[in-house]
Amino acid sequence: MKKERTSKKEYSFGSCRVEEFKPKRETWNSKTNIINTIITFDEALRLKLALDAVLMEINKYKRNSIEGKNTGIDLVINLSGSIMSVVEATPKKKKAKK
Numbered sequence: 469m470k471k472e473r474t475s476k477k478e479y480s481f482g483s484c485r486v487e488e489f490k491p492k493r494e495t496w497n498s499k500t501n502i503i504n505t506i507i508t509f510d511e512a513l514r515l516k517l518a519l520d521a522v523l524m525e526i527n528k529y530k531r532n533s534i535e536g537k538n539t540g541i542d543l544v545i546n547l548s549g550s551i552m553s554v555v556e557a558t559p560k561k562k563k564a565k566k
Contacts, residue, residue, distance in 0.1 A: 481525070482518025483553040484511035486545070493547065505545065505552065518554035526556065 488506040496503070507515065522541055529536035542557035 480518070480544075480553040480555055481522040482514060483551050484514040484518070486550040486552055487511070489547075489550075507552070515552060515554070522554050522556055 484507055486505050487508055490504040490506065491500070519541070526539050526541070529539055531537060538558050538561075540557050540559040542555040544553040544555055545551075546553070
């Protein structure tokens, strides 16, 4: 039996350390469209475990409820500490195009 969502987990399900950003952070500006994040294999495994943990938690919610359908994941990238964290989130609805 799937449980009803009671409260969103407010802390990280896990994190990993970013080895390098490409292009270099010093060259970022308002026209930078893509930022590659390079992580080691061990850190990638940590990220995978964090994603698996949050997905297992989200999967417990009743998917036929509006709140259950609107649950998602926030991949937080801390640029000053070069750390990626995985947190449960509720994405904003996109407005329909006219």
